[in-house]
Amino acid sequence: MTYLKRLPRFEYLGPQSLAEVCGMIAGTSRDEVMLLAGGTDAILQMRRRERVPRRVIGLKGVAELDFVREQADGGLAIGAMTTLRTLLASPVVGRRYDLLRETAAQIGGNELRNVATVGGNIAGALPCADMSPALMTLGARIRLSSGRGDRWLPLEEFFPEFGRTVAADDEVLAEISLPPPASGGAGTYLKFHDRHSMDMTVVGVSAYVVRDERSRTFGDLRLAYANGAPTVFRAKRAEAVLRGRALTEEGLEEAAETACAESSPRTSWRANGEYRLELIRALTKSAIRQAWEKASSRQEARP
Amino acid sequence: MNDLIPVSLRVNGVRYDIAIRPWRTLLEVLRETLGMTGTKRSCGEGQCGTCTVLIDGKAVNSCLYLAVEAQGKEISTIEGPPEGDPALEQIQRSFVAKGAVQCGFCTPGMVVATRSLLSEIAEPSEDEIREALVGHLCRCTGYVQIVEAIQDAASQLAHKGGD
Numbered sequence: 001m002t003y004l005k006r007l008p009r010f011e012y013l014g015p016q017s018l019a020e021v022c023g024m025i026a027g028t029s030r031d032e033v034m035l036l037a038g039g040t041d042a043i044l045q046m047r048r049r050e051r052v053p054r055r056v057i058g059l060k061g062v063a064e065l066d067f068v069r070e071q072a073d074g075g076l077a078i079g080a081m082t083t084l085r086t087l088l089a090s091p092v093v094g095r096r097y098d099l100l101r102e103t104a105a106q107i108g109g110n111e112l113r114n115v116a117t118v119g120g121n122i123a124g125a126l127p128c129a130d131m132s133p134a135l136m137t138l139g140a141r142i143r144l145s146s147g148r149g150d151r152w153l154p155l156e157e158f159f160p161e162f163g164r165t166v167a168a169d170d171e172v173l174a175e176i177s178l179p180p181p182a183s184g185g186a187g188t189y190l191k192f193h194d195r196h197s198m199d200m201t202v203v204g205v206s207a208y209v210v211r212d213e214r215s216r217t218f219g220d221l222r223l224a225y226a227n228g229a230p231t232v233f234r235a236k237r238a239e240a241v242l243r244g245r246a247l248t249e250e251g252l253e254e255a256a257e258t259a260c261a262e263s264s265p266r267t268s269w270r271a272n273g274e275y276r277l278e279l280i281r282a283l284t285k286s287a288i289r290q291a292w293e294k295a296s297s298r299q300e301a302r303p
Numbered sequence: 304m305n306d307l308i309p310v311s312l313r314v315n316g317v318r319y320d321i322a323i324r325p326w327r328t329l330l331e332v333l334r335e336t337l338g339m340t341g342t343k344r345s346c347g348e349g350q351c352g353t354c355t356v357l358i359d360g361k362a363v364n365s366c367l368y369l370a371v372e373a374q375g376k377e378i379s380t381i382e383g384p385p386e387g388d389p390a391l392e393q394i395q396r397s398f399v400a401k402g403a404v405q406c407g408f409c410t411p412g413m414v415v416a417t418r419s420l421l422s423e424i425a426e427p428s429e430d431e432i433r434e435a436l437v438g439h440l441c442r443c444t445g446y447v448q449i450v451e452a453i454q455d456a457a458s459q460l461a462h463k464g465g466d
């Protein structure tokens with residue numbers, strides 16, 4: 001019985017700065033060293049003995065990675081150690097990145113959101129992670145730091161395969177950066193799960209619509225999925241189906257069908273692949289429609 | 304590997320200088336090292352809420368928190384501070400009065416989470432109460448009495464002028 005097990009033995013380090021973290025992981029391998037952010041998944045991985053690190057590096061003391069700030073270009077910068085609670089409470093997130101607030105509110109309960117971090121949600125590379133699809137549709141870029149310096153890459157290039165990221169063993173996810181919200185843009189995250197937000201997502205869909213006000217068509221559409229495939233991914237062919245078109249039932253149907261063709265959901269005890277495809281079809285249509293309606297009502301509400 | 308490391312934990316306002324192993328969770332240290340068995344363990348994986356304690360006033364699952372990482376923070380448990388905590392005591396009286404305690408195993412976690420909820424929202428709506436408790440399971444009561452108990456505690460505390 002896993003739940004009765006104690007954690008495997010490890011040595012613990014509690015660095016206070018990003019530079020210290022980079023120094024500590026330089027030249028180490030992921031088998032020996034594990035980063036622990038909120039720990040809400042890392043601790044369970046150790047309890048199940050999926051990871052048995054010799055050394056654990058706790059990031060809770062690295063205050064410089066805990067921030068949410070507006071950038072000069074009107075975009076947003078989020079530190080990897082920002083908790084989901086901090087994200088939810090952030091005024092700028094509520095005002096300008098409603099999709100993020102909506103997504104974070106659907107993850108776990110207070111006890112989880114008070115410690116789980118945005119960085120841990122992404123870097124864990126779980127196909128069911130909810131923040132990753134929302135951030136992808138917002139055009140997120142991420143900053144990886146190491147003793148060798150920093151590099152930036154689009155979040156959509158972060159997950160090469162199930163459970164893995166392209167980060168090297170000596171790299172830490174430090175920051176997530178979002179472009180300014182598009183004018184006429186609005187997003188919705190819909191997920192299906194058993195027990196309110198307390199259970200892992202069966203399928204999640206993030207839809208971000210940019211509505212062209214004059215032509216009343218989709219200026220842009222971005223779709224990303226949790227548990228639609230072995231990794232979180234963007235369904236770019238489905239996105240292309242609706243661009244330049246008005247909202248119609250047939251268009252939605254076609255986009256949802258294309259998204260299903262791009263997906264490869266797995267079968268597990270939670271749900272079989274066919275059922276997940278049904279969810280992808282249904283949630284894709286609802287998410288696009290809801291995002292479109294949000295975008296429209298905002299344009300109409302403007303003076 | 305160096306095993307025991309010295310840590311200083313503040314629990315319910317009292318400082319404890321102890322030596323612990325770094326792989327121990329806060330839940331294990333509270334129960335086994337400090338003998339504070341009010342905080343319960345059930346699932347050990349963040350699902351049930353019986354292990355809830357407050358860290359700097361915020362509810363967390365102590366089964367998913369390393370004790371070493373709780374250093375320098377204010378930990379509050381169901382045992383409460385030695386000088387007493389009127390709000391914590393009122394919540395417990397309301398739980399008893401409203402029949403929200405049956406086997407009682409979920410109660411410490413529920414009470415501690417309520418303590419945090421009421422310090423943020425003095426008179427929460429039923430929706431706010433249910434939202435605050437999504438991470439807590441009770442196999443006995445069916446939750447209705449728990450919601451009533453929290454509403455009762457909120458109104459009793461509001462009439463006394465809060466804490």
Ligand SMILES: Cc1cc2nc3c(=O)[nH]c(=O)nc-3n(C[C@H](O)[C@H](O)[C@H](O)COP(=O)(O)OP(=O)(O)OC[C@H]3O[C@@H](n4cnc5c(N)ncnc54)[C@H](O)[C@@H]3O)c2cc1C
Pocket residue numbers: 034035036037038039040041042043080106107108112115116117118119120121122123124125128129130131171172173174197198199200201348349350
């Ligand atoms: C009861 C329960 C319910 C849950 N519900 C949901 C849910 O609804 N949706 C959801 O998406 N998730 C859910 N989760 C999973 C998990 O809690 C979240 O994904 C959480 O955001 C992980 O963040 P963390 O800070 O706790 O990460 P940790 O557990 O600390 O880390 C996760 C992984 O990422 C690595 N890592 C962490 N930070 C970094 C970094 N900065 N750089 C590089 N690597 C890093 C760690 O080494 C580890 O492998 C749930 C978990 C529980 C226990």
Ligand code: FES
Pocket residue numbers: 343344345346347348349350351352353354355364365366367
């Ligand atoms: S024992 Fe911690 S949540 Fe169940």
Ligand code: FES
Pocket residue numbers: 403404405406407408409410440441442443444
């Ligand atoms: S009273 Fe028995 S579990 Fe809640």
